[in-house]
Amino acid sequence: xxxxxxxxxxxxxxxxxxxxxxxxxxxxxxxxxxxxxxxxxxxxxxxxxxxxxxxxxxxxxxxxxxxxxxxxxxxxxxxxxxxxxxx
Numbered sequence: 001x002x003x004x005x006x007x008x009x010x011x012x013x014x015x016x017x018x019x020x021x022x023x024x025x026x027x028x029x030x031x032x033x034x035x036x037x038x039x040x041x042x043x044x045x046x047x048x049x050x051x052x053x054x055x056x057x058x059x060x061x062x063x064x065x066x067x068x069x070x071x072x073x074x075x076x077x078x079x080x081x082x083x084x085x086x087x
Contacts, residue, residue, distance in 0.1 A: 024055035
């Protein structure tokens, strides 16, 4: 059975997720509307708002994971330890 470091894996995922959210936030800040001679689509007109919403949703997943999912994961780990010990 292959063991891996869950703490290191979680730290890497958190840093990648943070950087992707910050990259989306940077894109939202720098986004400009397209030139007037191009066809105006919904995405073209609201490019900055769409990127900002993507950044917010991307960063909010981390909070949701820590608040809602991690307690369940910790309970499952405790159950696994009991099973391994044979209690």
